[in-house]
Amino acid sequence: MNEHQARVDELVREMGGYWKPFEMLTALVEEVGELADELLKVEGVKGKGNRDSLEEELGDVMFALACIANYYGIDLLKALKGSVEKYRIRDKSRLEEQHEVARG
Numbered sequence: 001m002n003e004h005q006a007r008v009d010e011l012v013r014e015m016g017g018y019w020k021p022f023e024m025l026t027a028l029v030e031e032v033g034e035l036a037d038e039l040l041k042v043e044g045v046k047g048k049g050n051r052d053s054l055e056e057e058l059g060d061v062m063f064a065l066a067c068i069a070n071y072y073g074i075d076l077l078k079a080l081k082g083s084v085e086k087y088r089i090r091d092k093s094r095l096e097e098q099h100e101v102a103r104g
Contacts, residue, residue, distance in 0.1 A: 001070065002077045008066040018071050028064035035061050 001009065012018055019027070035057040041049025069076045 001073075002075055005066050005070055005076060008063060009070050012067060012070070018067060021068070021071060024064065024068050024071065028061065028068065031057070031060045031064045 018024065035054075037046065038049050038054050038057045040046035042051065042054050043049075066076060069079070
């Protein structure tokens with residue numbers, strides 16, 4: 001568990017503990033919906049938004065993810081590093097092909 005997840009863990013325990021996994025998933029989906037709404041506002045598709053609200057919604061999504069990760073003992077930073085490497089390897093040839101097509 002990294003430093004940020006430890007802070008989330010401390011707060012969650014102060015507030016009575018972790019919810020059940022599917023309750024936490026529901027909270028994450030709700031937060032992603034709020035992020036989507038704010039992103040639509042920032043991009044001018046749905047009303048008017050601002051970067052501060054977008055940052056807040058991203059933070060809420062990360063908090064919800066940290067709760068799920070903590071419940072299962074997963075270090076989010078380690079998981080992210082693994083995903084970055086996975087995408088780097090998986091998409092390397094596709095990106096090289098796009099660059100070759102662009103060069104003509």
